[in-house]
Amino acid sequence: MSRWFHDSKAADVVSIDDRAFQYGDGLFETVAIRGGEPRLWDYHLDRLTMGCQRLQITLPDLRLLRKQLDYAVAKSAEMRAHCTAKIVVSCGVSARGYARETPTLAKTYIGVFATLPVAAELYRDGVATRVCDTRLALFSATAGLKTLNRLEQVLARSESVDHPVFEGLTLDASEQLICGTMSNVFIVSNQTIITPSLHRCGVEGVMRRHAIETLRANDIAVDIRDVAEDELYRSDEVFLTNSQFGVLPVRRCGEKVWPQHPVTRKVMTMMAEGGVAECAV
Amino acid sequence: MSRWFHDSKAADVVSIDDRAFQYGDGLFETVAIRGGEPRLWDYHLDRLTMGCQRLQITLPDLRLLRKQLDYAVAKSAEMRAHCTAKIVVSCGVSARGYARETPTLAKTYIGVFATLPVAAELYRDGVATRVCDTRLALFSATAGLKTLNRLEQVLARSESVDHPVFEGLTLDASEQLICGTMSNVFIVSNQTIITPSLHRCGVEGVMRRHAIETLRANDIAVDIRDVAEDELYRSDEVFLTNSQFGVLPVRRCGEKVWPQHPVTRKVMTMMAEGGVAECAV
Numbered sequence: 205m206s207r208w209f210h211d212s213k214a215a216d217v218v219s220i221d222d223r224a225f226q227y228g229d230g231l232f233e234t235v236a237i238r239g240g241e242p243r244l245w246d247y248h249l250d251r252l253t254m255g256c257q258r259l260q261i262t263l264p265d266l267r268l269l270r271k272q273l274d275y276a277v278a279k280s281a282e283m284r285a286h287c288t289a290k291i292v293v294s295c296g297v298s299a300r301g302y303a304r305e306t307p308t309l310a311k312t313y314i315g316v317f318a319t320l321p322v323a324a325e326l327y328r329d330g331v332a333t334r335v336c337d338t339r340l341a342l343f344s345a346t347a348g349l350k351t352l353n354r355l356e357q358v359l360a361r362s363e364s365v366d367h368p369v370f371e372g373l374t375l376d377a378s379e380q381l382i383c384g385t386m387s388n389v390f391i392v393s394n395q396t397i398i399t400p401s402l403h404r405c406g407v408e409g410v411m412r413r414h415a416i417e418t419l420r421a422n423d424i425a426v427d428i429r430d431v432a433e434d435e436l437y438r439s440d441e442v443f444l445t446n447s448q449f450g451v452l453p454v455r456r457c458g459e460k461v462w463p464q465h466p467v468t469r470k471v472m473t474m475m476a477e478g479g480v481a482e483c484a485v
Numbered sequence: 486m487s488r489w490f491h492d493s494k495a496a497d498v499v500s501i502d503d504r505a506f507q508y509g510d511g512l513f514e515t516v517a518i519r520g521g522e523p524r525l526w527d528y529h530l531d532r533l534t535m536g537c538q539r540l541q542i543t544l545p546d547l548r549l550l551r552k553q554l555d556y557a558v559a560k561s562a563e564m565r566a567h568c569t570a571k572i573v574v575s576c577g578v579s580a581r582g583y584a585r586e587t588p589t590l591a592k593t594y595i596g597v598f599a600t601l602p603v604a605a606e607l608y609r610d611g612v613a614t615r616v617c618d619t620r621l622a623l624f625s626a627t628a629g630l631k632t633l634n635r636l637e638q639v640l641a642r643s644e645s646v647d648h649p650v651f652e653g654l655t656l657d658a659s660e661q662l663i664c665g666t667m668s669n670v671f672i673v674s675n676q677t678i679i680t681p682s683l684h685r686c687g688v689e690g691v692m693r694r695h696a697i698e699t700l701r702a703n704d705i706a707v708d709i710r711d712v713a714e715d716e717l718y719r720s721d722e723v724f725l726t727n728s729q730f731g732v733l734p735v736r737r738c739g740e741k742v743w744p745q746h747p748v749t750r751k752v753m754t755m756m757a758e759g760g761v762a763e764c765a766v
Contacts, residue, residue: 206581208501217498218506220489220594225499226573227635228509259636260643290581292507295639300487300571300598302635302642302666313501317581341622341686343658345637353634354508354583355540356626358576361583362541377624385583405622 205283205318209276215313222311224294227302228352230310231255233410235289236448237277237316238481242289244447245270247410252293255349261295262310272314280316288448290315292352322449327472327485330455330465331370331444333384335433336360340376340405348408361385371444373436373457376405381431387446388412389454391431391439392467398427411445411480418478419471443468450480486564486599490557496594503592505575508583509633511591512536514691516570517729518558518597519762523570525728526551528691533574536630542576543591553595561597569729571596573633603730608753608766611736611746612651612725614665616714617641621657621686629689642666652725654717654738657686662712665725669693670735672712673722673748679708692726692761699759700752724749731761 208215223229233252236243249266256263273291277284296309338360346353360372371384381400383389388409390399397419402408416426436442441462442454451472453465476484489496504510514533517524530547537544554572558565577590619641627634641653652665662681664670669690671680678700683689697707717723722743723735732753734746757765 206502216501218501220497220499220596221487222506223639225503225506226513226633227639228633229636229639232507259640288581300569300596302638303645304639304643306643306646315501315581338626339624341625343620344622345619345640351636352507352509353636355510355632355634357583358504358508358510358585359540359626362585362587364584365587 206315207276207280208313208315209272209279210311210313212272212275218294218313219297221297222294223296223298223304224292224352228354229304230261230292230294230352231259232293232350232352233291234447235273235291237284237287237289240277240284242273243479244410244414247413248291251350251408251410252291255351256293256310258346258349259295259351260308261293262308264293264310264312269312272312276314276316283316283318286319286321288317288319290317294352319448321482322452324485326370326452327482330453330462332456333371333373333454334367334369334458336363336372336374336385338363338374340374340382342377342404344405347405348402350407357385375433379433381433381436382406383409384444387444390415390443390445391436392441393435393439395467396427397424397467397471398429398431400431401428409445409447411447411450414478414480415445415451415471415475418474422474441465441468443471450482451475487596488557488561489594489596490553490560491592491594493553493556499575499594500578502578503575504577504579504585505573505633509635510585511542511573511575511633512540513574513631513633514572515728516554516572518565518568518570521558521565523554524760525691525695528694529572532631532689532691533572536632537574537591539627539630540576540632541589542574543589545574545591545593550593553593557595557597564597564599567600567602569598569600571598575633600729602763603733605766607651607733608763611734611743613737614652614654614735615648615650615739617644617653617655617666619644619655621655621663623658623685625686628686629683631688638666656714660714662714662717663687664690668725668727671696671707671724671726672717672720674716674720676748677708678705678748678752679710679712681712682709690726690728692728692731695759695761696726696732696752696756699755703755722746722749724752731763732756
């Protein structure tokens, strides 16, 4: 079940001249709605603000955006206890050609999607992953941002038709671990928690930021740096973060199996105490 | 003036769940219509076919596509002598998430746009360009293809608001010359014609292919290889190719000026003889 809104009206269609359709010219946020409230809302707004700045798209009125989100969630009462809101900020409509209207006439669309919680045994035992064949391009002008240009993730995800796993991990073209198709990744090596640097490609997830800040607030260091593929396989533990599921241990990547996740378990406890209830298992 | 069609019906809107809108999951072609006929049609079909294969999108029925194109052009009689048809092949509609329906239910949209011919003096004297600040990411999984993920071109083009030029030239992140935001680029050095290799990023334009094939058919070699930025500035001539305008000399790139274009003139004569009438000046 899903429902889309634009300016607090039901919206099933968009203009064919919308630049999101023509060029992927825009950004999106995928917000977890828990008990009717958006989780990590300020972090979503921070990323959206940074994205609009870097793409030179007029930032929506953020107070109005929150009102529109609340309206969309209220209109989706049967889902509001646990659902996902997807906010698409398109650069707007223009004539054909890469040149934009300036200032851009950004348009905001909000979709509300019924979602099932991830099964408790995956929080307990971990999820299966593999390293995708698709590589992320290097030195992307939009590194870190959640833009509407997501073909790399689509191609990486489509590999799971032949290789069914919970998540595909992606390397960049220099064989460094970057992130999952829909998540960020952390490794634990010799009691140190490390997450890949995302300055050349990848998406800076809000739950990644929340995990880093939660750990640091608990005096646990997090190294943000390049992580080569073999370091992934040699690590003691691996876990994923995502705005919807919070934190999930990784049980397997290809042939490599991690049967125990003691550090990840501690991280999940801290995250649960910090408000990400799913992590309490 | 413009008009969009889907399945030979007028189409002003697309489903908000169309994956082209959500992820830029699709391809497009920009076809020059001259005297009611699509120019370089087979080359457009070749690129579309290669793109669908590499993106694993179901290829549209190409005979039906031609019928739909002819219908769209016929319905745009006031423009048909000289216009642009834009064909968008979207991966289709799916539920939220990067995972596609398989096989994909591709959707085809055809837009017809009134276009003015480029002014004769630009064919004669050349156009102004500059090197954009925006760099193209390296080792793109979609290098060469004309996908709907075009944020790099949008960002590069948006620089022309502050720096008005006919075309912006883009380098990749390793400072190699790749192409223009809407064109391909050739340089002439010591009587040799060179065009950048596009295996790491960039779009393989149909007019680029036509120019390479036309030159080679006339026993003129074309080197396809990496071209560093300084080689651009040291070159004797520079010209651009694009499906709509054919071939245009470059008069200027930043401070560097090329007042004469004798080799480019010869190329344009050959292209005009090969059916790209605009090049006869």
